Amino acid sequence: MLSSRIQKIKPSATLAINAKAIELIKQGKDILKFGTGEPDFDTPQNIKDAAKRAIDQGFTKYTAATGIPELKEAVIQKLKRDNHIEAKTENVLITNGGKQALFNLFMTLLNPGDEVLIPSPYWVSYSDIVAVCEGSSKFIDTRSNHFKLTAKMVEEAITPTSKILILNSPSNPTGMMIEKEELEKIAEIALKNNLYLISDEVYEYFCYDGKTHFSIGSLPELSELVFTVNAVSKTYAMTGWRVGYIVGPEIIIKKMGYLQSHSTSNPCSIAQKAALEALTGPQDSIQIMAREFLKRRNFVFEAMNQIPGFQLQKPEGAFYAFPDISGCFNGQMRNSFDFTEFLLEKAGVAVVPWGAFGEPGKNHIRFSYATSMQDIEEGIERIKSIL
Ligand SMILES: Cc1ncc(COP(=O)(O)O)c(C=O)c1O
Secondary structure: OOOOOOOHHHOHHHHHHHHHHHHHOOOOOOOOOOOOOOOOOOOOOOOOOOOHHHHHOOOOOOOOOOOOOOHHHHHHHHHHHHHOOOHHHEEEEEEEEEHHHHHHHHHHOOOOOEHHHEEOOOHHHHHHHHHHHEEEEEEEEEEHHHHOOOHHHHHHHHHOOEEEEEEEOOOOOOOOOOOOOHHHHHHHHHHHOEEEEEEEOOOOOOOOOOOOOOOOHHOOOOOOOOEEEOOOOOOOOOOOOOOOEEEEHHHEEEEEEHHHHHOOOOOOHHHHHHHHHHHHHHHHHHHHHHHHHHHHHHHHHHHHHHOOEOOOOOEEEEOOOOOOOOOOOOOOOOHHHHHHHHHHHHEEEEOOOOOOOHHHHHHHEEOOOOHHHHHHHHHHHHHHHHO
């Protein structure tokens, strides 16, 4: 009855634990949630006001399927200013969140069996989107270098059917980054092997300890091979508004636009106006969030390493801690899933188990610190008290 394509998608490993958390909350239990991948901040007022204005001015109809020209122009200016990427309107597609940018791209580039190289641990959706687009995921185990991808790892993983490599720095779920020098070496490999690169930069502004994000799309020699994916979702606390964008070679962006025109059409007209204000209005909300995440990162790093059985390497960016919790395993609690269930039932603490992030993360859980400091302090106390 079902297509073979859809049967390749697995239910999200986070769903089971989330469903259980919701069930417990319904029963009146006090559950602290550290599973979500979104800032706990409100969308800034100037952005909300822009959306209200759009409604009042009747900007409520279809727009160009690929996005409004002024938003594309704002993306171009932002890329020039912050990422040193040169782009023209023809290189930009506005999408329904970063996720649709990735989906459109895989649909446009992949033939059955084409290989996508995914550094692992990885964000759960990559491999499922590849599967539904009939590509084949090949995971690159990054454990040997503290979850930081190296050019050597890419070189060793590449095969004649490798078509795309995904880069995600800072990373969800590990919080680790790939340094500029390593990215430059990866760029050489991509050029030599005609490998497309997808640089998923949704956490670009959340980098700590003086580390700076480098956009591989700024290397001019790669202009026919790199796609830079981003969204207003995390940067401006706008996860629900669903606006993202992708920038890359004109001919492929154009085909992605055709696909979008026959599927979702334009991203919401009102949300596009809000995203325009986000990119062109005051930018101070980003620094406010980044400073707060840094404070929380520092606290979580110290506090988690004092929990018996926990080992947390310092996250360099994003807003996730990815501790190794194998020191807590025993006869009854044999893996990350058991541990996650135990935390939820005994401590009322919801985190994400490794299953969402690939085999190399199997001794880990993901704990999002995009929650209030008060909840974080209490959550960690509760974990300590049951171990
Ligand atoms: C690494 C990564 N890329 C892309 C996305 C998608 O973001 P959006 O909500 O804009 O679709 C997420 C969201 O969690 C993410 O973590």
